[in-house]
Amino acid sequence: MPKGIKKIGVLGFMSCSELPNLYGCGYGTKYDVYARYKGIPAEKVFSDEAKKSLEFGQRFEDAVAQFFMYKTGLKVTKEGNGEMAYWKKERPFFFCHPDRIGNKRDSKGRRFALEIKCVRPNSDGWGEDGSSEIPDNYYLQVQGYFACGVPCDVVYVACMRGNRVYIYEILPDNDVIADIIRRVDAFKDECDHGIVPSSENYKESVTKLKRSVRLEAEGMPAGDAGRALWAEALENHKVYKEAEAKEDELKAKLVDIMGTCPSLITSDDGKISIIAKLTTTHKKKFDTDALKSDFPDIYEKYMKETVTDSVKFSFPVTKKEKRNGNE
Numbered sequence: 001m002p003k004g005i006k007k008i009g010v011l012g013f014m015s016c017s018e019l020p021n022l023y024g025c026g027y028g029t030k031y032d033v034y035a036r037y038k039g040i041p042a043e044k045v046f047s048d049e050a051k052k053s054l055e056f057g058q059r060f061e062d063a064v065a066q067f068f069m070y071k072t073g074l075k076v077t078k079e080g081n082g083e084m085a086y087w088k089k090e091r092p093f094f095f096c097h098p099d100r101i102g103n104k105r106d107s108k109g110r111r112f113a114l115e116i117k118c119v120r121p122n123s124d125g126w127g128e129d130g131s132s133e134i135p136d137n138y139y140l141q142v143q144g145y146f147a148c149g150v151p152c153d154v155v156y157v158a159c160m161r162g163n164r165v166y167i168y169e170i171l172p173d174n175d176v177i178a179d180i181i182r183r184v185d186a187f188k189d190e191c192d193h194g195i196v197p198s199s200e201n202y203k204e205s206v207t208k209l210k211r212s213v214r215l216e217a218e219g220m221p222a223g224d225a226g227r228a229l230w231a232e233a234l235e236n237h238k239v240y241k242e243a244e245a246k247e248d249e250l251k252a253k254l255v256d257i258m259g260t261c262p263s264l265i266t267s268d269d270g271k272i273s274i275i276a277k278l279t280t281t282h283k284k285k286f287d288t289d290a291l292k293s294d295f296p297d298i299y300e301k302y303m304k305e306t307v308t309d310s311v312k313f314s315f316p317v318t319k320k321e322k323r324n325g326n327e
Contacts, residue, residue, distance in 0.1 A: 012037060014184065015085075016096035016144035020137035022183050027137070030187070030197035037191045057118040060160055064116050065100055067165045068158040076100035076114050088149040094184050096141075096148040110153035115142055117159040126161060134159075134168055140180070146172040147180045233313045 018033045020026030069075055078100055087095035100114035117138060119126070126134060134157060142155045157168040190197070254276050258264060264276040292299040
């Protein structure tokens with residue numbers, strides 16, 4: 001895979017760090033990428049908070065790399081002064097600068113790279129150690145490594161948050177990589193034809209990305225009508241979840257009362273009624289996975305695809321609900 005030195009900011013190139021801007025979840029806009037690509041003068045103004053974050057990252061990057069090696073036992077190397085770039089022959093205008101490259105392979109025999117993030121203490125969007133939750137912009141940047149042909153099978157992300165370092169393992173997501181390549185090629189074509197994008201961040205609807213979740217590439221503003229329907233559905237959802245939790249609580253209490261008795265009865269007005277019953281259900285389920293494994297040809301012959309349009313609301317989930325698996 002070709003590698004070499006490319007200076008960030010040269011005309012006619014775009015880097016992985018700019019990739020999230022094409023999705024509306026970066027720190028800039030598509031116009032910022034366009035202006036730099038075309039060499040349009042632009043004064044980059046950094047806020048005090050942004051300057052602090054940049055200084056924070058520069059100061060602690062090497063320390064985080066050292067911690068990663070200490071905790072995992074893996075060795076990494078910083079190529080050059082960090083200016084070494086990777087790109088694919090068919091796409092030389094799109095490149096990335098990995099923070100570190102693994103010297104050997106990890107315990108699973110995989111080539112790996114290391115991306116280092118030093119974020120402000122109260123940053124949002126990060127999951128716990130080893131979880132699949134990282135902010136969309138960083139996930140896209142990491143998937144860009146694979147799109148640029150970095151010689152790795154997995155990318156580890158070491159993130160310093162406050163006084164702790166969290167380590168994430170990100171595998172290539174072929175759906176996302178294909179979408180990245182499509183967008184980068186389309187954006188280059190637009191730039192070459194002088195199609196000027198908006199200077200506003202359009203904040204495209206991108207779901208919170210996880211390792212195996214397919215990127216929702218397109219979205220549209222909800223509008224007042226959509227927001228109203230979602231708000232009503234959210235209230236119904238809350239009522240339903242509360243009622244469901246209460247019912248589970250009552251059932252648990254009934255189990256304690258009944259013990260091994262098969263039912264509870266009442267005899268109001270001389271009429272006997274069963275008000276609760278313990279039941280055991282036996283079900284048979286066709287094992288499609290076994291059929292697919294043992295007889296793949298038969299499985300494919302009788303597999304029928306149906307397409308149905310439906311809507312699934314996304315509601316806020318608390319950390320407690322996530323721990324209980326109620327996503």
